[in-house]
Structures are given as C-alpha cells and as structure tokens.
Amino acid sequence: MxxxxxxxxxxxxxxxxxxxxxxxxxIILPDTAQEKPxxxxxxxxxxxxxSDSGTIVKMTVKQGDTVLYGKYSGTEVSLDGGDFVIxxxxxxxxxx
Numbered sequence: 001m002x003x004x005x006x007x008x009x010x011x012x013x014x015x016x017x018x019x020x021x022x023x024x025x026x027i028i029l030p031d032t033a034q035e036k037p038x039x040x041x042x043x044x045x046x047x048x049x050x051s052d053s054g055t056i057v058k059m060t061v062k063q064g065d066t067v068l069y070g071k072y073s074g075t076e077v078s079l080d081g082g083d084f085v086i087x088x089x090x091x092x093x094x095x096x
C-alpha cells in the first residue's frame with residue numbers, strides 16, 4: 001500500500017480492524033449497532049519524541065504490529081480510499 005502520510009513525533013497511523021457484523025449469537029448487526037474496533041494494524045510510525053535534553057526517544061512499536069487501543073483514542077481520517085486513526089504511541093494499550 002502506498003500510504004501518503006508520514007506521522008510526526010511519537011504518532012502512529014493505525015488501520016482499524018473491520019467492525020463485527022454479527023453478534024456472538026449470530027444476529028446480524030446494523031451499522032448503527034456495531035462496536036467501534038479497538039484493535040488494528042500499524043501502517044506508519046513517526047520518528048519518536050524529543051526528550052528534554054534534545055535526544056530522540058525511539059518508538060517501541062513498529063510498522064506491521066497489531067495493537068490494542070482505547071475506544072475513543074486518536075483522530076479518525078480518510079486517506080487514499082481507506083479509514084485510518086492517527087494517535088500517540090501512549091494511546092496504545094498493548095501489542096498483540
């Protein structure tokens with residue numbers, strides 16, 4: 001994929017996993033009842049955050065990682081025909 005966005009500082013671009021269309025009991029859910037996804041795949045990573053001394057603190061996540069994040073974390077954007085979430089590395093709860 002040729003993503004045309006490069007996040008700055010300690011931000012990452014995440015492609016959310018598709019929302020569940022069926023409940024665990026097999027009921028098909030309409031768009032309005034579907035839960036927001038809370039996991040996704042990192043498609044782009046910034047260089048890292050500058051510390052008080054001026055050195056760059058490297059990111060602990062990398063492109064291709066599958067991550068778990070808060071339900072309302074980040075900013076949703078639509079780019080190149082896809083939906084993405086831009087968030088700080090600190091908004092990521094876990095790497096799966």
